[in-house]
Amino acid sequence: MAKAPVLTPQADDFPRWYQDLINKAELADNGPVRGTMVIRPYGYGLWERMQQDMDLRIKEAGAQNAYFPLFIPQSYLTREAEHVEGFAPELAVVTHAGGKELEEPIVVRPTSETIINEYFSKWVQSYRDLPLLINQWANVVRWELRPRLFLRTTEFLWQEGHTAHASYEDARDYASLIQREVYADFMANVLAMDVVLGRKTLKERFAGAINTLTLEGMMGDGKALQLGTSHELGQNFAKAFNTQYLSKEGTQEHVWQTSWGSTTRMIGALVMMHGDDNGLRVPPRLAHVQVVVLAIKGDDEVVAKVREIGDRLKAAGLRVVVDDRTDTPFGRRAVDWELKGVPVRVEVGPRDLEAGTAMLARRIPGGKTPVALDSLAELLPAVLEEDQAQLLRESRERRESRTVDVASIEEAVEAAATGWARIPWADLGPVGEEELAQQGVSVRCLVTKDGGVPDSDDAPGTLAIVARAY
Amino acid sequence: MAKAPVLTPQADDFPRWYQDLINKAELADNGPVRGTMVIRPYGYGLWERMQQDMDLRIKEAGAQNAYFPLFIPQSYLTREAEHVEGFAPELAVVTHAGGKELEEPIVVRPTSETIINEYFSKWVQSYRDLPLLINQWANVVRWELRPRLFLRTTEFLWQEGHTAHASYEDARDYASLIQREVYADFMANVLAMDVVLGRKTLKERFAGAINTLTLEGMMGDGKALQLGTSHELGQNFAKAFNTQYLSKEGTQEHVWQTSWGSTTRMIGALVMMHGDDNGLRVPPRLAHVQVVVLAIKGDDEVVAKVREIGDRLKAAGLRVVVDDRTDTPFGRRAVDWELKGVPVRVEVGPRDLEAGTAMLARRIPGGKTPVALDSLAELLPAVLEEDQAQLLRESRERRESRTVDVASIEEAVEAAATGWARIPWADLGPVGEEELAQQGVSVRCLVTKDGGVPDSDDAPGTLAIVARAY
Incomplete structure (x- = not known):
């Protein structure tokens, strides 16, 4: 007899599958104010990591x-x-405080370039004060018309970096360093997410930037999701806020700036990149729970044993939860851990104890095999690394197999129904980009033929990656 | 020739000394919206720790x-x-968002009991779901009429814990556990701050609580500052939000709750508890910079040596900054590190190198002595522990020497000019508390004769600690 599915299957309705998973895996709930969210402990644990x-x-x-x-x-x-x-259309405005109407309305930060520049202009005096490299972990608010948990929420959590440099080159190189070392490497090697690093077109740039670097990931349904971005701000904010420094040569110069951000949206990406019809699959290097040790029954000996195994695996450096809540049926707990995507389950019952084994259930490749209890601490680290590699490989294979080279706007739109299209930017240009936009397809980024980042929009041989996007 | 003081001396004007120190040690700046603050990297480093x-x-x-x-x-x-x-008088209200007036105004959280109860009422179904123990690190907003950096700011950072329990006793015990293990022990053993643990009077309780536990610290000027608090909320919010559970016996019961918080105010306490006329003194266990290794001159050999010493001390597990910014005069840098309160400075010049020594400057006891370079890694951990103990001792001695037992309201007010007074609560009561309040003096907390926490306001032998407070 086939089990009723726990989630709406991906193939039936991908957005509904996503919403189901977020709720049932207890990652987040909708907040009471439209577009806000409550990040539950299991979801917040991913963010903390x-x-x-x-x-x-x-x-x-x-x-x-x-x-x-x-x-x-x-x-x-x-x-x-x-x-x-x-940003004007997305602002939330405080007009009353302390029981009175305010003289000047206050904006709840949608991002902090302006307020940070106000202080940079005080703190930066001389070339000795540069580079000034600041980051903050914070909440920001952007009023969303079509909110979706983690992907577009009215309030979200992020880090935003803001830097000031003495020259254009220093700022450009720093934005590139952040984009590669802090974002791209993290996403590939910790989140196991294949991402494409590219340059945004003029239309898609951050408001106030002279260049935006982006990372784009392909989700399970073939759509694109923009992940971390780094912006070269040129001297735009420096001029608006008069952020100047005394150079070595004794002249007053405006600083060159960058800003860069990544958000709780990465949790949504994790779900849509690695999730399947049984729930989430969390990459082991990220997972705050790598291993759950389950008591199948509430037998005293079994409960004592799962605690002992849990302690031993913790001592081996693994992140472990012991589930001995045997007043809840085993089957329900197993499904729940599967929904939450914990990479490895070690299941222990009375019969296993006699045999000196446990059942090892692997969430990422799937399947169960009995293993000797004594071998677990040695076995699991290798198992987890194997699973980590598998997720990255699957994500890369999906992107490669679902990206096609096209030669016309019509073909690009067709390809975007199921994946991504690659088209020479010279054949598309801002006019073609606008035509695509009218059909719900956007230029996600510009790349060079060998997968690098072009120095400018019109560098010869530049390719556009186009897709539907979240 | 006497040096001009870097800060307004404490004895001349304590509040001005405080403001000077916060700015010159680069802990924080005033924000552009009244009462807000910018926490600068050195100040934020304290908060991160x-x-x-x-x-x-x-x-x-x-x-x-x-x-x-x-x-x-x-x-x-x-x-x-x-x-x-x-909370009504302190609220900031969003009335417009996304370019439109909102149908229902939105409050920027001053604390989260209400919104959290809305979700607890969904998540808690059965006794199996209890206790439910949640914490969040967040920003909150309370409109302040008389703002002061770190002590009372319109926006501040904090953690707020919110828990639900099956019984009154469980909730009471959990509030007490948090107050002792998370707050009191941390403040004494990490922040080196002597604090008194007591019970708030009815007048001073959190709005909506049936009991509030507090920690009160005596600042350098003899005033009191309230630090972490834990509240027993009884069933007040559970009834308002209908947060119920199915008991083992099959009946529907309202949960018993706690909430507890501690804030960036602790940074202000650190300044007013340990600071002196030369600046802050940071307790070594807290310090994000425990040791600064300074190159006195920009000699290549000296610079190479300070970097080598820095690496060696880092390898020994110390938190170290190397200051080789020799284009800034040494004297100015030394004063700056003194202002910032880094516990230990290791100063290295060409003559020291010849002798194989460095000058060890200790911020907490004061004074400088030459020490052999080779002995530093072994010596410093003991030096830092000694300094940690000294700060706690000084703070305890101040509180003990400046607290007096009094028998009347007149005496209490007189004592509060320079320190704290202790008076039997039975002699004071709510009427005496009101009389004190009219003279700017408040009951900070109630304690038992042996320094414990009374079970109720009218427990026999209860003492009131009264003081002027920030």
Whole structure:
């Protein structure tokens, strides 16, 4: 007898499958104010692990954490013309506080370029103060018309880096360093997500930037999702906020700046990249729960044994949860851990104890095999690394097999129904980009033929990757 | 010739000294919106270390991190009558978003009891779901009429714990566990701050609580500062939000709850508890920079040597910064590190190299002595522990020497000019508390004769600690 599916199957309705998974795996709930979300402990555990790893990388890149206010005077936003044009429609505005109407309305930060520049202009005096490399972990608010949990929420959590440099080249190189070492390497090697590093077109750039680097991932349904981005801001904000330094030569110069961000959207990407009809599959290097040791029955000996195994695996450096809640049926607990995508389950019952074995259930390749209890601590680290590699491989194979080279806009739109298309940017250009946009397809990024990042939009041989996107 | 003081001396003007120190040690700046603050990297580094240590303690106490929305529908606040009365005057309200006026105004969270109860009422079904132990690290907003950096800011950072339990006793015991293990022990053993653990009077309780436990610290000027608090919420919010569970006996019961919080105010406490006329003194166990190794001159050999020493001390597990910015005068850098309160400076010049020594400058006891370079890695951990103990001792001695037993309200007010007074609560009572309040003095907490926490306000022998407070 076939079991009723736990989730809406991906093939039936991918968006519904996504929503089902988020709720049933207890990653998040919708918040009461439209577009907000409650990140539940299991989902937040994924974010904490992302933060820890990225924070080390950010510090390795020389940036220091700080914290700037949530509230920005409305007048700041208007100082950089493109910036305010980009963000004005998404702002949440505080008009009353402390029981009174405010003289100047306050904007809840949608991003912090403006308020940070106000302080950079005070802190930066001389070339000795450069580069100034700042990061913050914070919440931001952008009013969303079509919210979706983790992907587009009115409030989301992120890190935003903001830096000031003495020259264009220094700023450009730093944006590139962040994009490669903090974002791309992390996504490939920790999140096991294949991502394409490219350059945004003028249309898709951050509001106020002279160049935006992006990472684009292909989701399970063939659509694209923009992940971390790094922006070269040129001197746009420096001029708007008068952020200048005294050069070695004794002249006053405007600084060159970057900003870069990555968000809780990465949790949504993880779901849509690695999830299947049974739930999430969490890459072992990220997982806050790598192994769950389950007591099948509430037998005293079994419960004592699962705790002992749990302790032994923790001592071996694994991140382990012991599930001895035997007043809940085993089958229900097993399905729940499968939904949550814990890479390995070690299942122990009375019969296993007699044989000195446990059942090893692997979430990523699937399948169950009995293993000797004594071998677990040695076996599991290798199993987890194998699973990590498999997820990255699957994600790369999906992108490769579902990306096609095309020669016309019609072919590009057709390809975008199931995956990505690659087309020479010279054949497309801003006009072709606009035509695509009218059919719901966008240029995700520009790349060179050998997968590098072009120096400019019109570098010869530049290819556009086009797709439908979240 | 006497040096001009770097800071306004404490004895001249304590509040001005505080403000000077915060700015000159680069801990924080005032934000552009009244009462907000920019936490600069050196100040934020202190907060990160506090977070790391407390987060481990919170997890040790069984709570899991999650994240609830910044935006709360205004109607939620009004469901618990005392709660809304307490917070209404301090709320910031979003009335417009996405270019439109909102149908229902949104409150920027001043604390999260209401929105969290909305979800607890969904998540808690049966006694099996209890206790439910949740914590979040977040920003909150309370409109402040008399803001002061770190002590009272419109926006501040904190952790707020929220728990639900099956019985009154479980909730009471959990609030007490948090107050002792997460807050009091952390403040004494990491922040080196002597604090008094007591019970708040009815007047001073959290809005909506049936009991509030507090920690009160005596600042350098003899005033009190309230630090971490834990609240027993009884069933007040459970009834307002209908948070019920099915008991083992098959009946529907309201849960018993706690909430507890500690904030960036602890950074202000650190300044006012340990700072002196030369700047901050950071307790070594907290310090993100425990040791700074300074090159006195820009000689190649000296610079190579300070880097080598820095690496060696890092390898010994110390948190070290190497200061080889020899284009800035040595004296200015030394004063700056003194302002920032780094516990130990290792100063290296050409003459020291010849002798195989360095100058060891200790911020906490003061003074400089030459030490052999080879002995540093072994010597410093003991030096730092000694300094840690000294700070705690000084803080305890200050509190003990400046607390007096009094028998009348007049004496209490007089004592509060320079320190704290202790008076039997039976002699004071709510009427005496009101009289004190009219003279700017408050009951900080109630304690038992032997320094414990009374079970109720009217337990025989209860003492009130009264003081002026920040």
